[in-house]
Amino acid sequence: MHKKNKITIFLIEDDPSQLKSIESLLEFKGFVFQSFKNAMDFLTLSDISRPAVLVSDMRLPDLNGVELYKALTDRGEDIPIIFISGESSIQQSIDAMKQGAIEFLVKPFDINDLTNAIEKATRLEHKRVNLKTLLKNLSPREKQVFDLLIQGLNNSELMKKINVSLPTAKQYKSEVMRKLGVKSLSELMNLSNQTV
Structure with a gap:
């Protein structure tokens, strides 16, 4: 783990080749990450260690991105989310952003776009964690x-x-x-x- 990346990336992707590709990128960039093949496995985590960023496919076999976001907010989690999708529906992108997504990337996406989205989400996450600490x-x-x-x-x-x-x-x-x-x-x- 590189010192500059003191953040956990939670990755939810049901496509094995896409999962492997993103894992390779995260590993190359020095991120600590944890992968899941579906949303329910991720949601069974009793404690989402923060700071963290979630990278999730918008269409999963069990929950879609909107349902996943709702499940997290119902638990009081405000983790920054980057949605990825094989579909380029403008409405889907708008819905994802309304649900609080930091970024919406359409597959196949450039690795620099994913890296930039993670960096943007990381900055936001550090601010959130810092504010929560200050509010205490x-x-x-x-x-x-x-x-x-x-x-x-x-x-x-x-x-x-x-x-x-x-x-x-x-x-x-x-x-x-x-x-x-x-x-x-x-x-x-x-x-x-x-x-x-």
Whole structure:
């Protein structure tokens, strides 16, 4: 495992030759990966170690990509997904992106396209994992303030919503931003939009 690739790639592909081809690429690039021939085998994992990226065929024998994404979100998993497919339906691509896919690649795809998609997903995953770690440092009240701030509430709306004085609302806002390492509300919104 190369030090730069401290991420696990979960690969779901039912076509044996395609599976072998992608595994060879991941191995060559120094990624740690785990392969599955169907979605249900992947979903039986009791713990998906993070940081991680999922590369999955859109059409599997047991679940399609949309059903897989729903199963993951029902479990509270927000792992970045790259869908691959042998079909080039524009609607399928749009549906995949609506379901939260980072990328949709049509087979046969260029290995550089897959590598670039994995790098993009890896950056997003590191941001998500980092934000989750930072959010653990917030008190329950600060987490509530964070949730309200990313909804776009201003200081006076925040004050009314959590039933505190204006100076106290400003103090909570300031503390949330300090703990998350952001200097402005726009930075906070940008951080949450990219990662939550």
